[in-house]
Amino acid sequence: MLTRIVTATATGLVLASPAAADEMSINFTLDWSFEGPSAPYFLAIDNGHFADQGLDVEISAGEGSLDAIPKVASGAYPIGFADMASLVKFLDANEGAPVTAVMMIYDAPAFAIVGRHSLGVSEPADLEGRTLGAPPPDGAWAQFPAFASANNLDVDAITVEEVGFPTREPMLAQGNVDAITGFSFTSFLNLRRQGVDEDDISVMQMSDYGLELYGNAIIVNTDFADENPEAVTGFLTAVVEGVRDTIADPESGVAAIAERNPAIDEELEVERLELALDNNIITNWVREHGIGGIDEDRFARALEQIEETHDFERDPEPELYFTSEYLPEDRMLD
Numbered sequence: 001m002l003t004r005i006v007t008a009t010a011t012g013l014v015l016a017s018p019a020a021a022d023e024m025s026i027n028f029t030l031d032w033s034f035e036g037p038s039a040p041y042f043l044a045i046d047n048g049h050f051a052d053q054g055l056d057v058e059i060s061a062g063e064g065s066l067d068a069i070p071k072v073a074s075g076a077y078p079i080g081f082a083d084m085a086s087l088v089k090f091l092d093a094n095e096g097a098p099v100t101a102v103m104m105i106y107d108a109p110a111f112a113i114v115g116r117h118s119l120g121v122s123e124p125a126d127l128e129g130r131t132l133g134a135p136p137p138d139g140a141w142a143q144f145p146a147f148a149s150a151n152n153l154d155v156d157a158i159t160v161e162e163v164g165f166p167t168r169e170p171m172l173a174q175g176n177v178d179a180i181t182g183f184s185f186t187s188f189l190n191l192r193r194q195g196v197d198e199d200d201i202s203v204m205q206m207s208d209y210g211l212e213l214y215g216n217a218i219i220v221n222t223d224f225a226d227e228n229p230e231a232v233t234g235f236l237t238a239v240v241e242g243v244r245d246t247i248a249d250p251e252s253g254v255a256a257i258a259e260r261n262p263a264i265d266e267e268l269e270v271e272r273l274e275l276a277l278d279n280n281i282i283t284n285w286v287r288e289h290g291i292g293g294i295d296e297d298r299f300a301r302a303l304e305q306i307e308e309t310h311d312f313e314r315d316p317e318p319e320l321y322f323t324s325e326y327l328p329e330d331r332m333l334d
Helices: 036-046 068-073 084-093 144-150 165-173 184-193 222-227 229-248 250-260 266-281 284-289 296-309
Strands: 003-005 013-015 024-029 055-060 079-083 099-104 111-116 131-134 159-162 179-183 201-205 216-221
Touching: 024 068, 024 229, 036 055, 036 229, 036 250, 036 266, 055 229, 068 079, 068 084, 068 099, 068 216, 079 084, 084 099, 084 216, 084 296, 099 222, 099 229, 111 144, 111 165, 111 184, 131 165, 144 296, 165 179, 165 184, 179 184, 184 201, 184 266, 216 222, 216 229, 222 229, 229 250, 229 266, 250 266
Parallel strands: 003 024, 024 055, 024 079, 131 159, 131 179
Antiparallel strands: 003 013, 079 216, 099 216, 111 179, 111 201
16 A cells, blocks of 8 residues: 655654555645645646646645745655755755755746835845845845845845745835845735836846846655655656646636635736746746756856855755656647
């Protein structure tokens, strides 16, 4: 009988129920709450793609881009969704931790500095002499040193104020900070919902300002993957199908989320999803090569960029941070 992964148990493993004896149950942790960009995973459930792979998947919300990494490394969750650069730093600080990335989702990272033209923030240099609000667990904040280096910013001239995720956009809307770190599509739409005119919102996506870094990827506990390689490939195969379904019908993807989170604004989340698809997921590279892989030369440059502001305890080894061995062969989206 296959084992079931349940994070509520101390060991993470219990026997599967007879009704699910032919399926493996996997708890998958997101980086954030149930919002538009998570639609592919819910469609993979509702449209039977995980079930076709012999998987019974439960999705859990996260608390920021850095949140999933220790959860997966500890074995509490076998699979998660996390920021790639943060994974690199985590593995450098925790040698031998059993976690790696297996599928790139945000080929262009959504990391951004979001300001307001009326507050004098339109370009990176405008941050000097002003206040930047940043939640400590935020993936975009984690990349700010590299962004600052790429744009020759005097970080001593920037006042950084620690803010919470729920108060980040309201503080900018109220003018209590001049700019914030965040995901481009999320902060833009949240600010608009706060009543800020979209023409007043300046979105500086870090990938447009010198960053080679990748964004969020699906990560796995390597002990789990070693023991269950077919389950990992099956999970990724289902995700590809979920992405295809989402591209074909974004509204149905958001409807699937709304069944789990009725409080969402479906119209807003469709727009958030479409922004993520257009700007972060379906890039020119992905159109040519398919979703999930990485460009090794670019990744090498990204590691060099991380090294500009992170003192590696050991030489960075790309194979520690990403492996393509579990990717399905058919990953084209068109």
